[in-house]
Amino acid sequence: MISNKQQLIKDVNKLLIKKFGIPKRNEKLPDPVDLLIATILSQNTNDKNSYQAYTKLKKKFPDWEMAARAKRETIEKEIKIAGLGFQKSTAIHSFLNQLKKSKSKISLDYLINSEDQKILNELTSFKGIGVKTASCVLLFALDRNVCPVDTHVHRTVNRIGIVDQKTPDKTFIELNDKFPPKIAHSFHTNLIRLGREICKPKRPNCPACPLLKICEFPEKTTETLDEAKPNNFMLLDNVS
Ligand code: SF4
Known part of the structure; x- marks a missing residue:
């Protein structure tokens, strides 16, 4: 049976x-390690800057x-x-060395056939890797039907009334409980754009929002503002 939450998401x-x-999506799924490092770089900055940082890092280190x-x-x-150079470089350096130590090589290919929850548990067991980074690997590198929750997704799904949670990690759990099939990528990516x-x-x-009629946010605005410029460059769909 389809729940109200599933129907609302659809x-x-x-x-x-x-x-x-x-x-748009990457034509070819990126390597999970590349994607994980790009996700670390994307924290607290815009996708343009994190893409430049990722490109520079790959040029300096063609091999992790x-x-x-x-x-x-x-x-x-x-x-x-x-x-956040210190924090991000620490997370990247530490992740690469933890992976190398535990698996003898820098690859996450051993996870490819595992279940979503097992992959989440495994990735978040690395020091410095949180639920958001792990869930981005699931969606963008392993093509799983999982919706990562960043600051935009957390804010919008709570305003709309899909979930009622105070933190992104709690929002992630409630949102992804029986998430409707096949739509996680478009839902996640378009919510970020929204x-x-x-x-x-x-x-x-x-007034400019396509969700105005179904959104339950009690503090909806009534004054029309100028529409912002399209901002649809997504780093994680451009990792290669
Ligand atoms: S109606 Fe307003 S609060 Fe609701 S999703 Fe749209 S912009 Fe956000």
Whole structure:
């Protein structure tokens, strides 16, 4: 039986596709290690800066074994443009070395046939890897029907009334409990676009929102604002 939550997710997905279209995806799934490192770089910055940092890092270290052997400071230097250089370089360097130590090589291919929850548990067991990063690997590198929850997804699904949670990790659990099949990528990606362009943190532009009629947010705005410029570049769909 389809629950109200599942139906609401499907309705939201349809309305967002009508507004923004079906989001483009990488033609070829990226390597899970590449994707995980790109996700670390994407934290607290925009996709343009994190893409530049990722490209620079890959150029310096075409092979992640080299990055694992390098000094953490060298990684920090390459990724400066993405901000939080110390934290991000520590997370990347530590992840690469933990993986190398436990599996003797830097590859996540051993996870490819595992179940979603097992992969989440395994990835979050690495020090410095959280639920958001692990769920991005599931969706973008392993093509699983899992919806990661970043700040935009957390804000919008709570405003719309799909979930009622205070933290992104709790939102992730409630949102992904029986998530409707096949739509996680378009739902996730278009919600990020909605959050960037219309349902902004401080002042949502509700009159311009395709979800106006079904959204349950009690503080909907009534004054029409200028529509923001399209902002649809997604780092994680451009990792290669
Ligand atoms: S109606 Fe307003 S609060 Fe609701 S999703 Fe749209 S912009 Fe956000």
